[in-house]
Amino acid sequence: MADVLVIGAGVAGLVAARSLRASGADVVVLEKSRGFGGRAASRTVHGQRIDHGAQFITVRDERFAAQVEAWSAAGVVTEWSRGVARWTAVEGWRMASAESNPRYACPEGMNAIGKALAEGLDVRLHTTVAAVRPDADSWSVATRDGPTFRATSVIVTAPVPQALALLTDIDITNDVRGRLEAVTYAPCHTVALGFGAVEAPRWPGVQLPEHPDLAWIAHDSSRRAPGTADGVTLLLHATPSYSRLRFDDLPEVIVADLLAAARPLLPWDTDPTWSFHHRWRYAQPEYTLAEQAFEVTTGLTLAGDAFGEGRVEGAYLSGLAAATALRAPG
Template sequence: MTSCIIIGAGMAGLTAARELMNHQWNVTVLDKGRGVGGSMATRRLLSTRADHGAQYFSVRTPDFREYVQQLQAVGVVKEWNLQEANFDHPRYIGSGGMSAVPKYLADGLTIKTGERVVLIERTDTGCRVRTDTGHHFETDKLILTIPAPQAYTLLRDSNIELAAAELAAFSTITYQPCLAVMVVLNRPSRIPTPGVLSFEKGDISWVADNEQKGIATEQPTVTIHATPAFSRDNLEGDLNEAGQKLLDQLTDWIPAESIEQFQVHRWRYSLAEKRYPQAYVVCNTPFEMLMGGDGFGMGNVEGAFQSGLQMARHLIG
């Protein structure tokens, strides 16, 4: 049985892992986070919750459409009716939060969380990866789905030389940062139906009412995404101060007296702004290593799915 280690348990890594597992590969997924999902994230706040990463996803490709239909049939995904917000095509969300999708994908896979990969070493038959907990894992093949800047650092620290074309792939990829504010309210927000606000100007790009979205069932919550410019300017500063600055601009919809608590999450690698055009790259390394994720191809949830699927298909042959 051929073995494969996948670094990153986001949409790309989990999709690749499922496909390989379905073809009887011996797959292990490693992630530095406490749970699976990467930027498809839902946080529990008090007794309620808020999506603080990806807010929804769209479906354009046949493979993804087929998979999303399966997820809909088992109740993991549902359509988010945003017609009143003038969205031209359907948007989908995880039932109970976006993290429902990666959690479903993860079922039955061997996944080790809390394992940050810090080194990759060549072996006679493939490679060995070492993590910051002191564990190491041997494998025939390796798939990297972590954001390109982090992958670049990992490969440099591992003294793995890349060909010029592979280095060019890395230098193509850039991400926008995003500060996400999750707010717990003691009463419903004043955001009109269907529960989203998006702005062309100012410091805020997106606001979603998680109660109207159907995922904050215990107590209302709202998610605010700052613009890339505001996020960049405030990324290393006091996050609470930055969160308060954003809330002060939304008092028409979220009055100060309705706020019970808020938390701010710093996404250093939010939307992949400049991407490598193909869904993955096969590295010219002594062992078989593929790089993918949302920096490759379409650059969103669907793009991460496609990248993972196509990497797995490449290995399966």
């Protein structure tokens, strides 16, 4: 039996596991996918590394700043840009100011953060948790096709609707359930486009705050180490409203729509040589709870970007808070 089982090897789960292990706890992380980092995600498509989840990280808290500095020294992250551009139909372009706060990215892809955090931890990949149940003085965690794990405490870091689906056998007060059920997430259609050797855009990324369909374009290949990307790769995000309305549309329809929306902003009219599509049902919380670590009942804590400030930094701080809460006496 482990001291702590952590469900999810995203940023929150891995940080919680690292912090607890550093204080001597026996921790096992269970992760349904084949890799680390969760929504801080990357993959290789058509020979190019792309970030199809989180685009960059920003830093406010001094604990996260110290971590980003350490990642920077280890080459895991580099400063990608100072601010990003903005475009609206009425005002046109507004370029990033050099005084803006730095945005950090990973030359090897954003999941380099998850890989770094997972080093030395006991993480079981391809392990989907099906249910968490109380079991005398401990917790029993059933997996879909594998063993049942037991531990004194459990931290669940899946997006809240997925976390609640694992907790159906647990007596949760109406107040707690109501607060958790209020946490909704915006979906996001993501499209990567490879253009080969075209003129590089003048911006690292551009936000489109008033566009009905397209929210964001990143010059994804500008995040890679010099000389490692083959041509220009762009990464597009649909708006939450478009993503919600068109969630089940075919990938080719989404790719065509977002490409058409992006074209007027590109300094070339060449067609992409390849495309890639990914849909996130739970991309980012639309509403977060103030508690950085949310105790459902004794020994069962929820953590992740829905608790605290959101985004990668919020997930990091929530993981730390969950570990601190478990270490606190009583």
